[in-house]
Amino acid sequence: MNYNSTRTACYIGYVVQAIINNFLPLLFVMFNTDYGLSYTLLGGIVLLNFGIQLITDVASIKIVHMLGTKRSVILAHFMCALGLILLCVLPDLIGNAFIGICISVLFTAVGGGLIEVLISPVMDRISGDKGRGYMSFLHSFYCWGQILVVLLTTLAIFVFGLSVWRPLSLLWAVVPLVNGFFFIKVTVVEEEPPEQRTPLGAIMKSKTFFLIAVLMFAAGAAELAMAQWASTFAEQGLGLSKFTGDLLGPCAFAFFMGAGRIAYALLPERISMKSVLLVGGTIALGCYLTTSLVDNSIIAVIACALCGLGVSAMWPGSYTLASESFPHGGNAMFGILAMFGDLGASAGPWLAGVIASAKGLRPALLVCSVFPAISLVFLLFYRKNKIKEV
Numbered sequence: 001m002n003y004n005s006t007r008t009a010c011y012i013g014y015v016v017q018a019i020i021n022n023f024l025p026l027l028f029v030m031f032n033t034d035y036g037l038s039y040t041l042l043g044g045i046v047l048l049n050f051g052i053q054l055i056t057d058v059a060s061i062k063i064v065h066m067l068g069t070k071r072s073v074i075l076a077h078f079m080c081a082l083g084l085i086l087l088c089v090l091p092d093l094i095g096n097a098f099i100g101i102c103i104s105v106l107f108t109a110v111g112g113g114l115i116e117v118l119i120s121p122v123m124d125r126i127s128g129d130k131g132r133g134y135m136s137f138l139h140s141f142y143c144w145g146q147i148l149v150v151l152l153t154t155l156a157i158f159v160f161g162l163s164v165w166r167p168l169s170l171l172w173a174v175v176p177l178v179n180g181f182f183f184i185k186v187t188v189v190e191e192e193p194p195e196q197r198t199p200l201g202a203i204m205k206s207k208t209f210f211l212i213a214v215l216m217f218a219a220g221a222a223e224l225a226m227a228q229w230a231s232t233f234a235e236q237g238l239g240l241s242k243f244t245g246d247l248l249g250p251c252a253f254a255f256f257m258g259a260g261r262i263a264y265a266l267l268p269e270r271i272s273m274k275s276v277l278l279v280g281g282t283i284a285l286g287c288y289l290t291t292s293l294v295d296n297s298i299i300a301v302i303a304c305a306l307c308g309l310g311v312s313a314m315w316p317g318s319y320t321l322a323s324e325s326f327p328h329g330g331n332a333m334f335g336i337l338a339m340f341g342d343l344g345a346s347a348g349p350w351l352a353g354v355i356a357s358a359k360g361l362r363p364a365l366l367v368c369s370v371f372p373a374i375s376l377v378f379l380l381f382y383r384k385n386k387i388k389e390v
Helices: 004-022 024-035 039-067 069-093 099-127 128-160 162-185 198-204 207-238 242-268 273-293 297-309 314-325 330-359 361-368 372-384
Strands: none
Touching: 004 024, 004 069, 004 099, 004 128, 004 162, 004 207, 024 099, 024 128, 024 162, 039 069, 039 099, 039 297, 039 314, 039 330, 069 099, 069 162, 099 128, 099 314, 099 330, 128 242, 128 314, 198 330, 207 273, 207 297, 207 314, 207 330, 207 361, 207 372, 242 297, 242 314, 273 314, 273 330, 273 361, 273 372, 314 330, 330 361, 361 372
């Protein structure tokens, strides 16, 4: 059967995920200006978004059991679209901007969490022997979506002013809305019946799964700690404007991360994913150390961008290792792994922020170099302990 349409829908699904995670933080200046929301409240919105996604990662096991994979993916897209539409109207409609924004985040976070959990196993089940390449290529679309969101949103605000954020929210809502209808038309292979799947309890008792879960945590932390602070580092290190800082910071980071994922997708299958992850982790660690220790702003910002290349294989590569080790793990396994990845994605930027507030950004990134280091250590454990597949 030809699954090209299904793959296209999955690629767009990761663009939707990028919209959900990257559009809202770009509006924080407007929320502060228009509604007087403090940075503490804005930080609370970020925490709410990741917190709901974490809960959704776990709840997805029950949701998919009740609705099936295809209906759950469609629901996820429509919830993302509804959340973006509500973001445009609720802050002014209900008279309490913070509550209005939080309600909209509730919908987008649940939708985004379901997309994160479900799209990868959907792709995995239709990829056959080329699973690694398709998985890495799939995750590159998150990077291209991130660049698209940052560039178009920042450019629109630069040209039309701060008030353009409301129609922008409606325009971005079109993407998940259209892709939700697209998923109705495409073929989605449901997961195996329960009697053919490896029980989640057996998987979680495996030493192999524990190692992969730690890799997922380190992947999320290493990626987001640098990505979230890339713009600030570019602005402070080189004295650039926010517009230019966004281009040299998160956009450059996302570009190299996307390019790395495409490169990994094109590598011959004989090159093991474990070797790819070891090389990537080494690059990421070197970039973290260069960014934090080299007293040259230009070199430091270049290292910050190249870190995207180093971390590019970590998240999809961990999924690939899990799929190879537990080929009958099902959606539940991917949901638990997504939870560990989201925990890292929350912990990394939080730790960087706490240390940056007390000691500065360079010491913060130096401490956060522990995350790619953890990845390398546990990869070595993984290679030395070839554990029987479950």
